[in-house]
Amino acid sequence: MNYKIVAKYIKDLKFEIPNPKTFFLLEKNISNYKINIDIKSNQFKEKIIEVETTLTLNPNKDDFDKINTKIVFSTIVEIDGELTNKKSLEEVILIKVPNEIYPEIRSLFVLLFEKSGFKRIKIEESIDFKELYLKRSIQ
Numbered sequence: 276m277n278y279k280i281v282a283k284y285i286k287d288l289k290f291e292i293p294n295p296k297t298f299f300l301l302e303k304n305i306s307n308y309k310i311n312i313d314i315k316s317n318q319f320k321e322k323i324i325e326v327e328t329t330l331t332l333n334p335n336k337d338d339f340d341k342i343n344t345k346i347v348f349s350t351i352v353e354i355d356g357e358l359t360n361k362k363s364l365e366e367v368i369l370i371k372v373p374n375e376i377y378p379e380i381r382s383l384f385v386l387l388f389e390k391s392g393f394k395r396i397k398i399e400e401s402i403d404f405k406e407l408y409l410k411r412s413i414q
């Protein structure tokens with residue numbers, strides 16, 4: 276199944292550092308966060324699908340002041356072919372499109388941290404969406 280990305284945009288963005296204490300402790304506490312990625316899709320029109328990729332940083336524990344960060348990136352995809360092949364459509368939505376747009380989402384997320392004064396924020400450069408898809412299908 277072939278597809279073409281016809282548009283992409285930031286649908287929602289949240290970047291909250293609640294107070295100076297959290298700001299000053301963030302570089303020390305950043306290791307207490309993990310990246311979470313969520314992918315959802317909605318059929319917009321016939322053969323046009325919106326793929327929402329959400330990237331958040333979630334705390335591993337609750338014993339410190341937390342930041343609240345989230346970016347929802349919407350990708351409008353035109354499908355060339357029939358939408359009846361569910362497996363092929365899932366691969367486009369959950370593997371191919373995220374692989375193509377993740378570098379852009381990551382770059383935006385890192386830019387927010389850098390512009391807030393954090394130069395050493397490490398966010399995974401690449402994610403194996405195929406591996407995530409295969410793990411999901413086993414469950």
